Amino acid sequence: MGGSGSGRRLGAGNKATTDTVNRIDIRFMRKQGFLVPGVTGSLNWLRGSRPCGSISFHSYEDELVLQYRINGIGEPYSVKQMVALTRTACHFGGDRLWFSCPSCHKRVGLLYGLHVEFKCRHCYKLSYTSQQQGYMDRVINQKHALGQRIFEDYSNGRGYIKRKGLHWATFEKLHARYQALEQVWCKSALNYINS
Ligand SMILES: [Zn+2]
Structure with a gap:
């Protein structure tokens, strides 16, 4: 600053x-x-x-x-x-x-x-940092990987049905992480646009 x-x-x-x-x-x-x-x-x-x-x-x-x-x-x-x-x-x-x-x-x-x-x-004509962009990409990738792991029907960044064979306790734990990643992504997307 x-x-x-x-x-x-x-x-x-x-x-x-x-x-x-x-x-x-x-x-x-x-x-x-x-x-x-x-x-x-x-x-x-x-x-x-x-x-x-x-x-x-x-x-x-x-x-x-x-x-x-x-x-x-x-x-x-x-x-x-x-x-x-x-x-x-x-x-x-x-x-x-x-x-x-x-x-x-x-x-x-x-x-x-x-x-x-x-x-x-x-x-x-300055662009935003590659660090900023790289960080968001990592968050999105993690969210997708987690989504595919916990949802039966994960597609287009959304899932609704718990994957078969996954214990509820595990699902809930991973789902909380998934939501946290989603929040980080939404926030940084917002910062990115507003900054
Ligand atoms: Zn100017």
Whole structure:
């Protein structure tokens, strides 16, 4: 999250995903008091325990100015980027702050630093992590394997009849596990869509 970095490792040959790229989270920034006009600070990211990028920022009333050095080929150089802040009113009072993506001007809560600029997920066409996807696949596979083991009529992810020869006590125990897997899957599917 935000300045602390996700801490996830970048696997060899992986495409850039939302979790393998340095990002700035507006909720984190606000919580830390970093968005109070006049505040200056820095954000540092880590991959595991290895530092992998840092920027400094200065907050204005409706703008966040980011400053960082790019170490590419040749001499390192400094980049300055302005990010406009917008506000939407909340139903129960107060307001919610957003970044206006410097590239497409969409209202977003997260900005990603992939090349030399911070932009939104849509601009960088970032996908969700393979870890996230892999985890869900494993849950689905486990659920299917268990379903086939305990139901006589298991098909299309559903089963209703206890498999013949399976003791009721065993069935009930395994069925509870099956339901737990189903819940995990529903939840993560929901997170996946909402995030
Ligand atoms: Zn954008």
